[in-house]
Amino acid sequence: MIVAFYLLALIAVLGAGLAITLRNVVHAVFSVLLFFSALAGLFLLLLAEFIAAVQVLVYIGSVGILMLFAIMLTTNVVGDPNRPVQSRGWVWGGLAVVALLAGVLLPIISRTGGQSPTPLSDFNPSVKQLGLVLMDPYFASLGVIALLLTAGLIGAVVAATGASEADQAKTVPENRPRFPNN
């Protein structure tokens, strides 16, 4: 178990680290996919089976592909070798994060140590339970999420196609009937 954890943790850190250092954006996306799959493995380790499946389905199957599409639709895939990868003043950003990690996150985590974290336990959560919880007390939240997803989808479509609409409108032939009913 512990071996699996360290292996997956290593893959995750490696994937994430590569994602933020590689010059080639497509490579970065693939390494972040590696990170996602390692995380799915960690979820499995934590017995969150369904979440692992969703992680694979959503992040690797959809978000990753979406990113690849976005890259393909924009330019500069391989990266201009003459331009720096990092933006101006990146040292400050790195320092800020190191401060965050060392000054805030790790101290907070070490504080929870006082409450003696229990070792990994073994129980059997079934997907059915999740479904039942989702359907009874949290049905309203589910509905809200569904609404949000729909709205987000429409928003994404509008944002992605909005500008070209006007260009298309110009090219509509004059003789085309505007009102199909008449």
Add this chain to the structure above:
Amino acid sequence: MGLTLHHFLILSAILFSIGLVGALTRRHIIIMLICLEIMLNAANLNLIAFWHFSSNPLLMHGPLFTLFAIAIAATEAALGLALVLAIFRHYKTIDLESIRDLKE
């Protein structure tokens, strides 16, 4: 010695920091989005870990919350990438250094 909550918390803190570093330093806008996803995933790992080590994991609150978070993250990714496309169409670049309209 088995795996404890600490392991997961520290891992997730590290992953979150990696994501944040990327978001604060990379100049490619899509990489920035990727880093946002990394940070979100680190948070999800935290949620699941807390759930697993909670006193009554069979209530399924952790997976539930994570599920919602993933759904929202998926929306965010779709919208974010759509915005990237819009930005690209408008500025003809996705280099964050060259997009300086906030200055006005």
Add this chain to the structure above:
Amino acid sequence: MNLFDFSHSVGWLWWIPLFPLMATVWLGFFNPSGKFAAAVANAALLASLLLSIRAFAMTWGPEAGVLTANFTWIQVAGVNLEFGVVLNPLTGAMLAMVTFVGLLIFLYSTSYMSRDPGMTRFFCYLSLFMVGMLGLVMSNSLLLLFMFWEIVGLASYLLIGFWFRKPSAAAAAKKAFITTRIGDLGFLLGLLWAFKATSTFLLFDGGQGLLEIEQITALSATKDVLFGLNGAGVIALFLFIGAVGKSGQLPLHVWLPDAMEGPTPVSALIHAATMVAAGVFLVARAFPLFLADATVLGIVSWVGALTALFAALVALGQYDIKRILAYSTVSQLGLMMVGLGAGGLALSEGGVSIGTFHLLTHAFFKALLFLGAGAIIHGCGHEQDIRLMGGVFNRMKVASICYLAGALALCAFPFTSGYYSKDQILLSAWTAHGAVFWISASASLLTAFYMTRQCCYVFLGDYRGKGPIRQSPSLMTAPLVILAIFSLAMGIVSEEFYHILTYLSGIAVDQHAWIVVVVSWVIALGGIALGLLIYGGSQLGLDATDPMKGSLRTPYAWLENQFFIDELYDATVARLWKASAVLIVFLESGIHFLVETVRGLVTGMGGFLSKTIDQKLIDQISFDGVCDRIYKSGRLNAIIQNGFLQGYLRSVTLGAVILGVLYLVFAR
């Protein structure tokens, strides 16, 4: 709530609007050919009609009470929003009337609109309208009623603006929509007020509903809530504002005559039989609330009476056949309001039957008149000006006879249906308030007079139009004949007919007061006789002056121009503008003078100023100096405010770090 349970609950009532809704959806989405669309809409309405007849039959019994079927729509924060349907005599009668008249009009439009390319769209809108109207009639929740009310408003907007390429039609549609919106605001306020006061929208809910004795008593107990009205009265007043908008009562009547821009079947369906009746229906439905405060009933009857008289006067001076009918509709709606208001004062609960009875009879004969007008317009080559008609009687026998039958009913000619219903209104007004009675009576007299005038214009003399008169197809005349029979023959079964009055409200209504009977005979016959006297033998037409105009030139100009109400709305605003313009010109000349004076002074001082103060003090010391400082500090700021996204993010992160460290240090 079970849609399929036809024996125990009335949930099946939902099917009545559901059929037209299905037709609407079908026509809207699949856009079939016009003929097919008409068939679909007719079939759907026929199904609704059959169900409505069943509903009507269920209420037509001695023991018929109030049947409801409610269900919880949503639960928010502990509040159950319940919707439902209600079936009581009022609903039953309205359902039967709306679907029956509606079906006849649908049949008529099938023929009338058959050449129009937008026939499918037309029937789609018509069906949507029926959905709204039927749902409105049967809904048991004030909120649901409001929703259907708005659907009706939307459908009427779409139908009035059906020929939206015509600018006047588009304008009329907009006018109708906006004007009724003012009323709807009142309705909405009343609705919210009611919910605040009773925390229920349901009208009938086993004793807990808004219109039931418990709530009414509680509401009436709160005195002097607003304008000295009690709790129920305030709600009733706001609801009445909604009704004023919808039913075209006096201040908000302006949209109804303009709404004649729609196709004639639309005018018949919406602006005669059903939609405008929605306002009257709302008052009738919420009548327990009105009854709780006599002041509101007084307002209702006064507004109604004034509207009746006003519209009847205006109708005298119109030449457009549909416009005359439109004003007559406004007038009759006013009379219905009188029936409700005065009836409520005189007979309490019985007011519902008096107002609604006239609504029902009016629906038949006014639909008949509009459809007949449509047939005549159709026959005269789409000419609407009565001065260009004439002699129609000899060319279009069937349509003309039907039209005359409708006209007689409208004039309240003895033993026609209109006679009975108007008789009741006058009777109740007589009991309630003398002035209201006399106003209503004179409005009725005018009604008979202007209808006679119109008939003389249209039917007598020689044909003055241009093209040949076309015969109407049988599909158009058949509904006319049916409606004519209903308008006239109701009088023949008079004793049975009076049963409706008892049926509608459950209270026996007193039928006789000789003075009123005499007055109404005098009114009807006198009005017709006067009309025939003035217009019967005169030379009519575009080139000849109206006989009335000859003798009463100035007042008649007022009537012709509809009392200048539209112009009044324009003129008040326009005057204000003009007056302010004059004022501004005056002010400006004053300012000009001042400016000239000051200019002289300034040019004198300028020389001095520019050399010493400006160049030395301002330029060199203050301005350049300040600019320099601002520029320098701006450079400093620009390091942070550089529009660089990640710079901001870094600052945010640093802030978070600082906050976190502070928390860790101090949170103990």
Add this chain to the structure above:
Amino acid sequence: MNNYFDLKLVELGRWIEAFFAHYPTLKLVVHLLLCTLPLALSFMGAFAFTTWLERKGLARIQNRPGPNRVGLFGLLQPIADGIKMLLKEDIVPERSDKLFHFLAPIMLMIPAMIGVGFLPLGDGLHALPLDSAIIFFFAISSLNTIAVFMAGWSSRNKYSLLGGMRAVAQMISYEIPLVLSAVAVIMMAGSLNAQEVVASQQISSWVGSGNILQEFFGRILGWNVFKPWGFAGFIFFFIAALAEANRSPFDLPEADSEIIAGHLTEYSGFKYAILFMGEYISAFAIAGIGVTLFLGGWNGPVFAGLPWFVLKLFSLFAVMIWIRGTLPRLRVDQLMGYAWKFLFPLAILNIFLAGFYHFLERQWGTAIAMLAGWLFGFGALQLAAIALSRLNQSPTIRSKRVYQLVE
């Protein structure tokens, strides 16, 4: 005992594991090997056999003999092909992304083999018996897309890239109707567990009755494909599965007349063979999940178990070959439009119909539910299909044609 064969296989596995009872680590390794190795080998063997089957079948459809030189009926042809592929030179384009070019075939094989592991091959023959096996299967099978993209992008060839992008777009689009049609099954079975889904496809009261005839039919008639929603769902599923596996008529990513061989253009030798194998095995996997979800899994009339699964799998594949031999290829815009504007709404409607059927069955029993389901359900689907096809016509076709020079 109906599932005699499967039980024997499971017993065999236990018997082998028993040898290592004293070495727990070794036992675990052997267990894992027993779970995976036979699966991998048998599916690779099935792949070899299928290439022969496909070539033979296509040849028959096209009125020619097909491979008949190597071995009896050309049965050894796959082996000959394999040797040829192994010996061929492995060409890597000079400017390609070498690492990804190398990784792509592997990335295609991994999800395909994992996906196969989620299939319940027989009673107890289930390599990865997870509680949410079905959603895992769909999750894993979506990884194919990544591999195809990798192959297309890393080749640095515009045809490869076009093919790769086409494949990605197509697979993403068709995944939605695929999963949605499976959702109906999952909903009705009430479980994401593959074994439970299979078990739900028996008429349990008949199977346990002891009457031979009832047992016989109880094991057949419970299949989801014999229920109205299942039948429609199966059709949607099958269409989407064809697209998902890049099989004809949806084999646009490899449309040789337009973009040479799509993402496979720059591959040769052994890597090509592995890519090819990966595609076939993912096609197997998807056909297998189709069998599990709709065709009753390993349920069969006489004795249930692995043979039935294999038989059904190959029959389904035979249909795919048949379709490949007969149908022409779609156009790109037709392909996407079909998924989003037609299959997707219908699949959603089918979920509602399944719910409707469920309530009818609970209210009035199976017979009436069947009748109403077949009549009403298909009426509704038919209406929806007509409506969608009308709505999807472009407005220029729908509106009346205007002749400018006439009049």
